[in-house]
Amino acid sequence: MSARYNSVARLVSPGRFILACDAVSEELPPDFVRIRIEFCGVCGTDRSFYLGHRDEGYPISLGHEHCGTIVGVGDHVTTYQVGDFVAIDPNFRCGSCRYCRIGAGHLCESSTINWYSNRGYAKFIDIKASYLLKLPEYRSRHLGALVEPLSVAINATDISKCTLAEEPTLVLGAGGIGTLLIFNLLEAQDGDIWIYDKARHKTAALKDLYPSRIKILDSADDRVFSVVFEATGSSDGFLHGCARLAKLGRLVVVSRYHSDEPAIPDRLPWKQPNIYFVHLNGNGDSFHKAAALMKSSWSPDHDHLLSFHPLSNIDKVFAEYGSDHANKKIITME
Structure with missing residues (x-):
């Protein structure tokens, strides 16, 4: 050398x-x-x-x-x-x-x-x-x-035991890790998926790729989901995920909170959820x-x-x- x-x-x-x-x-x-x-x-x-x-x-x-x-x-x-x-x-x-x-x-x-x-x-x-x-x-x-980063998304998906064809599923955040989560879920399984990001151009770009399989969640929509992947990187995203979670739902947190650690909402335990923090x-x-x-x-x-x-x-x-x-x-x- x-x-x-x-x-x-x-x-x-x-x-x-x-x-x-x-x-x-x-x-x-x-x-x-x-x-x-x-x-x-x-x-x-x-x-x-x-x-x-x-x-x-x-x-x-x-x-x-x-x-x-x-x-x-x-x-x-x-x-x-x-x-x-x-x-x-x-x-x-x-x-x-x-x-x-x-x-x-x-x-x-x-x-x-x-x-x-x-x-x-x-x-x-x-x-x-x-x-x-x-x-x-x-x-x-x-x-x-x-x-x-895709390996992190695959690990999160494996932990979730998510089945798109049977369970309403939401991915919050369409940045790098959220995009790869969506890619992995849609390429590995049948069924459709809901996604949300404040940056509408990011969700629109994904919708263009999977027009029949992606549904973009409107913030005024109050539906809940059996599985929620939280990939926004913000405590607001975590709280949004908690609010969208159905009873006995699974919240899979892929975000790493470095500046504003979120607190568990008071009413969340009533749903008896399962929360998974994905590390690497x-x-x-x-x-x-x-x-x-x-x-x-x-x-x-x-x-x-x-x-x-x-x-x-x-x-x-x-x-x-x-x-x-x-x-x-x-x-x-x-």
């Missing part, structure tokens, strides 16, 4: 990214690979750091929905080789702690160990090979950036499912839900986040 310089977008304070230029060593730890990152999705968690709702110290590198090509392998790596196109599951799983043993590796006791040089808003990353999944040949490489992508099986579903079902028409932005414009992407009408934003490294 020849020496390179790495461009890394670092958040140095709330509302301010800088592009740093780091020297890259020619040496790799024996169980690491070096990846040239090609695409990285923008997640609501990244935005919460940008807004200052989470503070884990600055500067910090962000981006965890990344994919790219392996350009170097350590001496002990045998399962991957230079040229492999891979997605990165950001969840470290030791394989031996109590949570890993019971199939809850996303809660691994060693999950905070970060075996990588930086996160996904960068040109290169050095990372332990256990984080990787080799991807199939996609019609376009940007689909790899959707694998990790579960035991990791959903990562493989997501890679396969992107290959089989994400069409060129679905690409109209996406917008693409160069790494050099990352500060503008976050500063003008609300003015971009795409359901999902992706940073490109080219």
